[in-house]
Every structure is written in structure tokens, then in C-alpha cells.
Amino acid sequence: MSLRPPEPTVRDVGEFGLIAAITEGLGPTASVPVSVGDDCAVLAPTGRLAVSTDAMIEDVHFKRVWSSAHDVGRKAVASAMADVEAMGARPLGLVVSASLPKDLPASWARELTAGIRAEAELCGAQLVGGDITSGDKIGIVCTVFGDLEGRTPTLRCGAVPGQVVAYIGNLGMAEAGLTVLRRGFRSPAAVVNAHRVPAPPYGQGIVASEAGAGAMIDCSDGLVADLRHIAEASGVVIALETDALQVAEPQKTVAAAIGGAEPLDFILRGGDDHALLATFAPGRVPAGWTVIGGVAAADGTPGVLVDGRPWDADGGWTHF
Amino acid sequence: MSLRPPEPTVRDVGEFGLIAAITEGLGPTASVPVSVGDDCAVLAPTGRLAVSTDAMIEDVHFKRVWSSAHDVGRKAVASAMADVEAMGARPLGLVVSASLPKDLPASWARELTAGIRAEAELCGAQLVGGDITSGDKIGIVCTVFGDLEGRTPTLRCGAVPGQVVAYIGNLGMAEAGLTVLRRGFRSPAAVVNAHRVPAPPYGQGIVASEAGAGAMIDCSDGLVADLRHIAEASGVVIALETDALQVAEPQKTVAAAIGGAEPLDFILRGGDDHALLATFAPGRVPAGWTVIGGVAAADGTPGVLVDGRPWDADGGWTHF
Incomplete structure (x- = not known):
């Protein structure tokens, strides 16, 4: 019988450890002059801003046995950002609020983040902020921003x-x-x-x-x-x-x-x-x-x- | 012994009933040319936009035995909007994602909404969108927007x-x-x-x-x-x-x-x-x-x- 050391959990890594991993390498750009790390991020769209929020809850919108953490992260961003597309706006940024069980493997949380950032990159948006809390089930709320760049929104x-x-x-x-x-x-x-x-x-x-x-x-x-x-x-x-x-x-x-x-x-x-x-x-x-x-x-x-x-x-x- | 009819729950009223109650009377304004009801809201700040997101979870940030639903709604908005103040921005709008237990009294959800809208009015912001899902515990994620109106953000x-x-x-x-x-x-x-x-x-x-x-x-x-x-x-x-x-x-x-x-x-x-x-x-x-x-x-x-x-x-x- 071999004993494997227990996998570190979200509780082991802690909120600040998770946030450090999530925000690594995120910095200011022309359209996001203030990125993560202050009280607010600052967005500098060239036109009006389209805004939508979308929640994805474990066992309602996805199951961990069917989807990887990376899949869940990508889906959370994609399903929210589709609303930005539907206005005729260009994906600009997003903030994510995640509720995670304390005994969730820290690796799952990191893969979730990687999925969020991968899908954001795919559509050209930047992760600009977020919040992590503990909860019984995984819940991911993506609030997404799109730049209308002078176009009239398509309603x-x-x-x-x-x-x-x-x-x-x-x-x-x-x-x-x-x-x-x-x-x-x-x-x-x-x-x-x-x-x-x-x-x-x-x-x-x-x-x-x-x-x-x-x-x-x-x-x-x-x-x-x-x-x-x-x-x-x-x-x-x-x-x-x-x-x-x-x-x-x-x-x-x-x-x-x-x-x-x-x-x-x-x-x-x-x-x-x-x-x-x-x-x-x-x-x-x-x-x-x-x-x-x-x-x-x-x-x-x-x-x-x-x-x-x-x-x-x-x-x-x-x-x- | 008197029998009182059971109080209607969130399940009885349903997602669309709740949303109708929450969004009643919310319409477009100069700074929110597209309000609730489409894929996205559209914000028209006069300057750059400060953005922050903040989650409030039952039994972590509040308890139902200590706070009324109206209190919880006001607190969710106030604690998020304080981040907008801290950048030197003017509160403009917010979106709210709420996770509610199915057996929550519908009256609690309505009072929560009244509290959210009361605090938004107090600080001069408009509720511009949201999302409701079911969950074991009450969770409220407020994503708030502030207009920098040409000011440089205070970091x-x-x-x-x-x-x-x-x-x-x-x-x-x-x-x-x-x-x-x-x-x-x-x-x-x-x-x-x-x-x-x-x-x-x-x-x-x-x-x-x-x-x-x-x-x-x-x-x-x-x-x-x-x-x-x-x-x-x-x-x-x-x-x-x-x-x-x-x-x-x-x-x-x-x-x-x-x-x-x-x-x-x-x-x-x-x-x-x-x-x-x-x-x-x-x-x-x-x-x-x-x-x-x-x-x-x-x-x-x-x-x-x-x-x-x-x-x-x-x-x-x-x-x-």
C-alpha cells in the first residue's frame, strides 16, 4: 500500500494564494488603464459600454463528472460574452466572482482560472477583477464588458x-x-x-x-x-x-x-x-x-x- | 387552531416572476441608454469607467436572523459601491447576480430587491441588469460601475x-x-x-x-x-x-x-x-x-x- 500526500485544497492555498495565481501577469493596457489590484479596475472603451452578467452553478449548468475545470472556466466566459456579441460590441473585459468549496482541490481552481483566461484571450477580452468566496457548490458569476466603438447597439x-x-x-x-x-x-x-x-x-x-x-x-x-x-x-x-x-x-x-x-x-x-x-x-x-x-x-x-x-x-x- | 395558507416561495413565483418584480419601472436614462431586458445593458459614462465586483454570502457575510432582507440588499450594494467611491468615481450603475434557495419566501426576495434599489438610489446608481439562479444558500454578487467623469482615478x-x-x-x-x-x-x-x-x-x-x-x-x-x-x-x-x-x-x-x-x-x-x-x-x-x-x-x-x-x-x- 502506498500513501500519496493529500492534494492541496483551496483552504490550504487560501484566498490570497488563489488570487495571486489568478492575476499573475495581468497588467494595464490601453483599454484597461487600471487592471487588477486596486479598489476598482478602470475601463477606457472608445464608445459606449455593453454590460451583462451570467451565473453558472455546479449541478445546474455543469457537472464536475462531465466537464473539466478548464471546460467550466471557458464555458462561463463564452456563455456570458455571447451577450456582448449579440449587441454588436467588441469583447473588452470581464470580472469573475467565484464561490468555491473549501475542500476543492487547488488544482481544480487553477485549471478553472486557466480556462477563464484562455477563453478571454480567444475573444480578445481581459480579466480585470474578481472576488473569491467559499460556498457549498461551485458558482461562477461572469460580468462581461463590450466596447460598442461608436456603433448603435443591435437590440x-x-x-x-x-x-x-x-x-x-x-x-x-x-x-x-x-x-x-x-x-x-x-x-x-x-x-x-x-x-x-x-x-x-x-x-x-x-x-x-x-x-x-x-x-x-x-x-x-x-x-x-x-x-x-x-x-x-x-x-x-x-x-x-x-x-x-x-x-x-x-x-x-x-x-x-x-x-x-x-x-x-x-x-x-x-x-x-x-x-x-x-x-x-x-x-x-x-x-x-x-x-x-x-x-x-x-x-x-x-x-x-x-x-x-x-x-x-x-x-x-x-x-x- | 387556525390554518394560514403557506407563504409563496421563490419556486412558486419563478425566475420570470421575480425578474418582473425586480425590474419594474427600470428604464433607459442618459447614462444608461439601454436598461434591463436585452442581452446587455448599455452604459454611456462621460469618462472612463471604474468597475468592481463583490460577493456577499449567507452565513459568511450576513445571517438572516440578524439582518432583514432589505438590510442585506442595501449592504450588498453599499459594500460594493464603496470601491467606486475609493477611486474618485461617481456611482453610475450596477448588475446583480442572486443565488436563492428555492424554498426562500418570495417576500424575502422582494425585500432584498427593494433594499438593492433603495441603496442604489441613495448613491445615485441604476440597477441595469442581473441574473437569478437557485442555490442552497443566499449569494449576492454586485458588480458596480462608476463614472470617472474625466478625473484621474485615485489609486x-x-x-x-x-x-x-x-x-x-x-x-x-x-x-x-x-x-x-x-x-x-x-x-x-x-x-x-x-x-x-x-x-x-x-x-x-x-x-x-x-x-x-x-x-x-x-x-x-x-x-x-x-x-x-x-x-x-x-x-x-x-x-x-x-x-x-x-x-x-x-x-x-x-x-x-x-x-x-x-x-x-x-x-x-x-x-x-x-x-x-x-x-x-x-x-x-x-x-x-x-x-x-x-x-x-x-x-x-x-x-x-x-x-x-x-x-x-x-x-x-x-x-x-
């Missing part, structure tokens, strides 16, 4: 009849991944990884804004649910054509494996991939975006039609 | 030998309050209320900045501990003179009641009142601020002297 309420609806990014991949993980499987890798680390189409929010997008949102509640947010805010009907939606091979695999489910359902109901959904004047859809429907005047209640049929609030077709 | 590193050290606000009141609450008492009211709702001296951060403050910090870790942060960041020695510190009557009462404690200790060790501490050129101390010491060159290690004697890292005098 949910700007969809106009006659525009087309388009998306860029993944749809229903994370949902298919969550489905297999819940059943105890770890493949197909493409969908499982999509659950672990979403891949928002960074930079495309600005592209959409510059193409004159009417309304924009990131897809986090589900494709139909998020299109409904646009429809209701804009007072229009959005007609979604499922022919335009491409079901991916691994989604078909998962649907078949779980017993004849409809793979399109992952796409229509699934959120958490943080694709961008936007409306454009016909002919002004940017390269790489896929048109999936159109905007019509609301003759009564605003909402979403799927292949011409109403879709109810539970995310399914209305049965009448 | 911790700007103390210069020859300056004086001054403060404004309460010192050691919350600590005395916590002491009696821990022993099961609920009075004196002045100190117990100071624990429940700190009273940062709103507006005085700008006053200090305009008076040319060298360094500034809000007192949250303790008077000596926070002066040490300034001393170390600035590479100076801060000499604190306890004669200048006024012990309040209720602090004397508490010290006597708990058996001959030194009431000055509440002031030297206590944080959580969020007084402002700053250094000024002699003769430039703003009205209302109290001089409590001076800044000297560090002849060796930067740090804090209390009445000419070194004070060790545990917050007590070094015994040698």
Missing part, C-alpha cells in the same frame, strides 16, 4: 417585416451532448464537447451590426424560444423554415441511439450553443450566415411559426 | 511622504455590532445597525479626488490593514496616531459589556463600515475629513506604525 426590438432571419454558429449541438451525457455516454465527441465548451461566433456580432442587422440575440434558451424573444420585442411574426436547418451527423446518431427521437428537436429546442440570431434586409446577409426564415407583420399576437404552424410557449407545436 | 499607490492621512465615515462601528450580535444581543442599536447596513460616505470620493488626494482606499479589511495596503502599494510608512481616533459611546458600552475589551480595537481592526481613507497634502484636507496620521518615507519595509510602534500582519502590535 431585440429591431426586427422589421420583410427582413430575413439568419444565424451563425452551432444549433442544437450542446443539447444533443447534454442528452447523451445524461444517459451516461461520452460520445459522439462533437456534441459532448459542444456541451462542455460552447463556441460563440466571436466577431460576428460586429459583422452583423455593420451589415445593418435589425434585431439580434444570442441563442441560449433555444432557437424557437429566442426567436420568440425577438418577435415579441419587435411586435412581429417570425416564420422559421426547417428545410433551411442542417441536422449534423452526430445529432442524427444521438437521436437514433435514444430511440427514434426527432433530431430536428435538438435544433429547435436546444440553447447553450450561443449561436447568433439576427434579422437583415434581404441581400444584406453577411457571408457565413444561414437564412432560416423571414419576418412578417403580426396579424394579432407576435410569435414564431415553424413551417407555417404556431409553436407554443413550451417550445413545441401548438396542438389544436 | 492605492499614490501616497507620498509629507502627506497626512485622513478618513471620513464610520470606523469600527460594524465590528462592535458584529461582536454583540455574535453574543446574542441586539443593542446598542447604533453599532448593530452599522453591521446591518454600512453607510459609505457617498460623494466624498469625488471630494477627495478634487482635493488632490494622493492615495485612497475604502476601509473594508480593517483600519490598520487597509492603511497597510496603501503603505505597501506606495512604498511608504504610515504613522497612525490613535489620539486622533474618537471612540464612540456605543463602542465603549460594548467593550465594557464584553468584559474590559479595548474599545480602540474595534476601530483599529474593524472593517465593513466602508469609511474612506486617503492621503492629502497638508492643508488640503477636505471639510469633514479627520486627520489621523502622516506619511513618511520607508526606511526599510513599508508598513503601518500605530503610535510609533510597528503593527504586525495579524492586525495587532508586534510583540518583540
Whole structure:
């Protein structure tokens, strides 16, 4: 029998040790003239500032048995920063408040930090501050900042009849991944990884804004649910054509494996991939975006039609 | 025996019901052109933006048996916004992420919100966004924003030998309050209320900045501990003179009641009142601020002297 020394925990390393590791090498830049280490950070955006906050809680939004600490850090940043993209803003910075159990391995906390910083770097944002407390479960609150750089923010309420609806990014991949993980499987890798680390189409929010997008949102509640947010805010009907939606091979695999489910359902109901959904004047859809429907005047209640049929609030077709 | 209907819980009201109550009446203003309800809020500060985040966790930072929900909401905002004051910025806005147990009475959540909005109004900031999740314990993360309005931020590193050290606000009141609450008492009211709702001296951060403050910090870790942060960041020695510190009557009462404690200790060790501490050129101390010491060159290690004697890292005098 061999005895391994116990792995150091968050309690062993302490708040100040963790903060030192997290903030190592973070310094001032042109857009962050005061970085970590004072009472506040100071941001110097060139335009107005887009701000959003998003919490990710263990066993609600992720499980430690399904995702690595690095995955969790990346997902926390990605899912929050997708909101910045959806305004047409450029990711600038973020602050993170983490609640960590005292007996959490210190290595887990360090990997979480590495994931946070990796995703921040990927989207071009700087970690500018944070807070660590102890808690029974892991909780990560990311508050993210984006520079509008003089652009007008693209809101949910700007969809106009006659525009087309388009998306860029993944749809229903994370949902298919969550489905297999819940059943105890770890493949197909493409969908499982999509659950672990979403891949928002960074930079495309600005592209959409510059193409004159009417309304924009990131897809986090589900494709139909998020299109409904646009429809209701804009007072229009959005007609979604499922022919335009491409079901991916691994989604078909998962649907078949779980017993004849409809793979399109992952796409229509699934959120958490943080694709961008936007409306454009016909002919002004940017390269790489896929048109999936159109905007019509609301003759009564605003909402979403799927292949011409109403879709109810539970995310399914209305049965009448 | 009378049966009262069970009080509705957070679970009964649901996330969207809570959010509707929280955001009621919040709309766009000149400095917040996009308020709650879209992917992001949009802030339009006139200068650079000071940003800080602060978490408050049940049974770590407050207890439900000691503080009302309204108190907790006010404290969460006040303790975070004090960091904005300490930069010389004007409170502009905040986002709040709340983790709430599902069986929490909905009335508690509403009172929490009322407290958050009351304190925000007191300091002139707007609630611009948030997030609600469920959790075992109540956790409130406030991320706060301040407008520097063209002023240079006042950092911790700007103390210069020859300056004086001054403060404004309460010192050691919350600590005395916590002491009696821990022993099961609920009075004196002045100190117990100071624990429940700190009273940062709103507006005085700008006053200090305009008076040319060298360094500034809000007192949250303790008077000596926070002066040490300034001393170390600035590479100076801060000499604190306890004669200048006024012990309040209720602090004397508490010290006597708990058996001959030194009431000055509440002031030297206590944080959580969020007084402002700053250094000024002699003769430039703003009205209302109290001089409590001076800044000297560090002849060796930067740090804090209390009445000419070194004070060790545990917050007590070094015994040698």
C-alpha cells in the first residue's frame, strides 16, 4: 500500500494564494488603464459600454463528472460574452466572482482560472477583477464588458417585416451532448464537447451590426424560444423554415441511439450553443450566415411559426 | 387552531416572476441608454469607467436572523459601491447576480430587491441588469460601475511622504455590532445597525479626488490593514496616531459589556463600515475629513506604525 500526500485544497492555498495565481501577469493596457489590484479596475472603451452578467452553478449548468475545470472556466466566459456579441460590441473585459468549496482541490481552481483566461484571450477580452468566496457548490458569476466603438447597439426590438432571419454558429449541438451525457455516454465527441465548451461566433456580432442587422440575440434558451424573444420585442411574426436547418451527423446518431427521437428537436429546442440570431434586409446577409426564415407583420399576437404552424410557449407545436 | 395558507416561495413565483418584480419601472436614462431586458445593458459614462465586483454570502457575510432582507440588499450594494467611491468615481450603475434557495419566501426576495434599489438610489446608481439562479444558500454578487467623469482615478499607490492621512465615515462601528450580535444581543442599536447596513460616505470620493488626494482606499479589511495596503502599494510608512481616533459611546458600552475589551480595537481592526481613507497634502484636507496620521518615507519595509510602534500582519502590535 502506498500513501500519496493529500492534494492541496483551496483552504490550504487560501484566498490570497488563489488570487495571486489568478492575476499573475495581468497588467494595464490601453483599454484597461487600471487592471487588477486596486479598489476598482478602470475601463477606457472608445464608445459606449455593453454590460451583462451570467451565473453558472455546479449541478445546474455543469457537472464536475462531465466537464473539466478548464471546460467550466471557458464555458462561463463564452456563455456570458455571447451577450456582448449579440449587441454588436467588441469583447473588452470581464470580472469573475467565484464561490468555491473549501475542500476543492487547488488544482481544480487553477485549471478553472486557466480556462477563464484562455477563453478571454480567444475573444480578445481581459480579466480585470474578481472576488473569491467559499460556498457549498461551485458558482461562477461572469460580468462581461463590450466596447460598442461608436456603433448603435443591435437590440431585440429591431426586427422589421420583410427582413430575413439568419444565424451563425452551432444549433442544437450542446443539447444533443447534454442528452447523451445524461444517459451516461461520452460520445459522439462533437456534441459532448459542444456541451462542455460552447463556441460563440466571436466577431460576428460586429459583422452583423455593420451589415445593418435589425434585431439580434444570442441563442441560449433555444432557437424557437429566442426567436420568440425577438418577435415579441419587435411586435412581429417570425416564420422559421426547417428545410433551411442542417441536422449534423452526430445529432442524427444521438437521436437514433435514444430511440427514434426527432433530431430536428435538438435544433429547435436546444440553447447553450450561443449561436447568433439576427434579422437583415434581404441581400444584406453577411457571408457565413444561414437564412432560416423571414419576418412578417403580426396579424394579432407576435410569435414564431415553424413551417407555417404556431409553436407554443413550451417550445413545441401548438396542438389544436 | 387556525390554518394560514403557506407563504409563496421563490419556486412558486419563478425566475420570470421575480425578474418582473425586480425590474419594474427600470428604464433607459442618459447614462444608461439601454436598461434591463436585452442581452446587455448599455452604459454611456462621460469618462472612463471604474468597475468592481463583490460577493456577499449567507452565513459568511450576513445571517438572516440578524439582518432583514432589505438590510442585506442595501449592504450588498453599499459594500460594493464603496470601491467606486475609493477611486474618485461617481456611482453610475450596477448588475446583480442572486443565488436563492428555492424554498426562500418570495417576500424575502422582494425585500432584498427593494433594499438593492433603495441603496442604489441613495448613491445615485441604476440597477441595469442581473441574473437569478437557485442555490442552497443566499449569494449576492454586485458588480458596480462608476463614472470617472474625466478625473484621474485615485489609486492605492499614490501616497507620498509629507502627506497626512485622513478618513471620513464610520470606523469600527460594524465590528462592535458584529461582536454583540455574535453574543446574542441586539443593542446598542447604533453599532448593530452599522453591521446591518454600512453607510459609505457617498460623494466624498469625488471630494477627495478634487482635493488632490494622493492615495485612497475604502476601509473594508480593517483600519490598520487597509492603511497597510496603501503603505505597501506606495512604498511608504504610515504613522497612525490613535489620539486622533474618537471612540464612540456605543463602542465603549460594548467593550465594557464584553468584559474590559479595548474599545480602540474595534476601530483599529474593524472593517465593513466602508469609511474612506486617503492621503492629502497638508492643508488640503477636505471639510469633514479627520486627520489621523502622516506619511513618511520607508526606511526599510513599508508598513503601518500605530503610535510609533510597528503593527504586525495579524492586525495587532508586534510583540518583540
